Amino acid sequence: MSDKPKVAFFDFACCEGCQLQVANLEEDIIKLLDLVDLVEFREVMTGSTSETYDIAFIEGSITRKSDEKRLKDIRERSKLLVAYGQCAVNGGINRLKNIWHSMDDVKKCVYGDDSYMPHLDTYPTKGVDEVVKVDLYIPGCPINRDEFLRMVKELSLGKIPRLPNHPVCVECKLKENICLFDKGVICLGPLARAGCGAICPSNGSPCEACRGTVDNPNKNAMHEILDKYNYTVEEIKRTINLFGVNPEVKK
Ligand code: SF4
Ligand code: SF4
Numbered sequence: 001m002s003d004k005p006k007v008a009f010f011d012f013a014c015c016e017g018c019q020l021q022v023a024n025l026e027e028d029i030i031k032l033l034d035l036v037d038l039v040e041f042r043e044v045m046t047g048s049t050s051e052t053y054d055i056a057f058i059e060g061s062i063t064r065k066s067d068e069k070r071l072k073d074i075r076e077r078s079k080l081l082v083a084y085g086q087c088a089v090n091g092g093i094n095r096l097k098n099i100w101h102s103m104d105d106v107k108k109c110v111y112g113d114d115s116y117m118p119h120l121d122t123y124p125t126k127g128v129d130e131v132v133k134v135d136l137y138i139p140g141c142p143i144n145r146d147e148f149l150r151m152v153k154e155l156s157l158g159k160i161p162r163l164p165n166h167p168v169c170v171e172c173k174l175k176e177n178i179c180l181f182d183k184g185v186i187c188l189g190p191l192a193r194a195g196c197g198a199i200c201p202s203n204g205s206p207c208e209a210c211r212g213t214v215d216n217p218n219k220n221a222m223h224e225i226l227d228k229y230n231y232t233v234e235e236i237k238r239t240i241n242l243f244g245v246n247p248e249v250k251k
């Protein structure tokens with residue numbers, strides 16, 4: 001019998017983009033399979049197991065009562081539970097439905113006249129740790145494949161993986177990009193957690209903090225930048241709030 005950790009992947013409400021990042025590891029998937037025994041992963045295999053898991057990777061947010069029951073069952077059977085992708089970490093994009101609209105409006109918008117049907121019921125979006133204990137978070141929308149591989153390697157060696165704790169601006173400046181604020185574009189790089197290689201500003205798009213914020217975001221520095229470029233907090237909350245991060249750093 002293999003002594004490699006038994007690993008399973010599960011998805012809840014999401015676009016499945018994070019599991020696609022794993023499924024698309026290409027030749028690196030071999031490296032992954034050298035480290036772990038894959039026992040359940042709907043996107044890439046048909047098998048499942050009734051045994052326990054060493055590591056369960058959870059993608060997606062929790063949006064209905066039946067999700068909670070399923071998630072608690074996975075938690076009970078898992079030694080280590082990892083929330084991967086921002087939907088699982090804190091609700092991600094799905095959490096927008098909690099902010100701007102009533103649940104009835106959300107349901108009617110998506111399901112129209114069928115929205116009353118019981119199997120379409122939904123409640124305000126929750127991150128995984130609002131239902132069960134989470135041992136490790138892998139942020140991002142989607143996750144960064146290299147970071148995922150590094151973290152799995154470290155886990156399989158019994159280490160506790162760490163996330164970068166400096167802002168995206170650091171990676172952006174190392175790439176010698178011209179700051180988007182100088183081009184009249186609002187960017188959340190000063191607050192956002194690095195680790196993605198500042199991929200968005202490097203390609204001309206603002207950082208929307210899809211990886212959440214650093215542990216102690218420097219709000220004063222952000223406010224100084226906003227003052228310098230004549231933006232207000234309210235303006236930014238209206239224009240760049242996809243992942244619930246804004247200069248007040250309320251998630
Ligand atoms: S975090 Fe983003 S890419 Fe990943 S499942 Fe959610 S919406 Fe899709
Ligand atoms: S473009 Fe964004 S990430 Fe890059 S330096 Fe400016 S604020 Fe920071």
Ligand code: SF4
Nearest residue numbers: 196200207208209210
């Ligand atoms: S630059 Fe910002 S929005 Fe883009 S991937 Fe990195 S953290 Fe996410």
